[in-house]
Amino acid sequence: MPSVVSLPDEAVYSSSSHALNFKQSHISSSDSAGPASDRGPKFIEVPSGLPCMGEERESSDREEVSDLVKRLFVSGDERRWKDVVACFSPKVLLDMSSSGGGKPSRTSPKRIAEIWESGVKGLAASHHQVGNMLVSIEGTEAAAFCYATATHYFPNPSGQNVHTFVGTYDFHLSKTAGKWSIDAWRFNLKYEDGNLLLSEIAKKASRQSSS
Secondary structure (H helix, E strand, C coil), rough: EEECCCCCCCCEEEECCCCCEECCCCCCCCCCCHHHHHCCCCCCCCCCCCCCCCHHHHHHHHHHHHHHHHHHHHHHHHHHHHHHHHEEEEEEECCCCCHCCCEEEECCHHHHHHHHHHHHHCEEEEEEEEEEEEEEEEECEEEEEEEEEEEEEECCCCCCCEEEEEEEEEEEEECCCCCCEEEEEEEEEEEEEEECCHHHHHHHHHHHCCC
């Protein structure tokens, strides 16, 4: 199976597999491994009832990837920005274009935390709920997909106190020195509901209270 040895600049979403895939610009092939007779046995017998070591490792990786995605959203909702930064690789391909976040671009974890903090400034609370998590592992790379609902809350005179975003997220992750980190993150907005001006109302109130 080919193995990706570098992460190119362009991400492509495959709706059929619900995974964030990347165009491979540098690929090494194992096709030259020699005749089939020189490659060892095709099957390994495993005692009944015991998972093979590869399955155990992949199961553990899936759990680690899933936990990392959940930790990212919990940290953001609790305003723990250092913990948010710790979830990412040094450079991240960020795509929030479906919700008005501009063109996809590579940026730093610190910048992602700053954008997120600015987006929830003044709000009384924000709440992310994720589910239907799908994780695919291939060596030291992983792709994760999940459903998500993000709710912003700020009580205000209009009585329309909630702004809800509903959509899906795609993640690409890499494993370095035994640790998974997110190197690509994409939001796919399905719809919004509630007070679409809530963030601006909250920021205005925050400015007035600090002046």
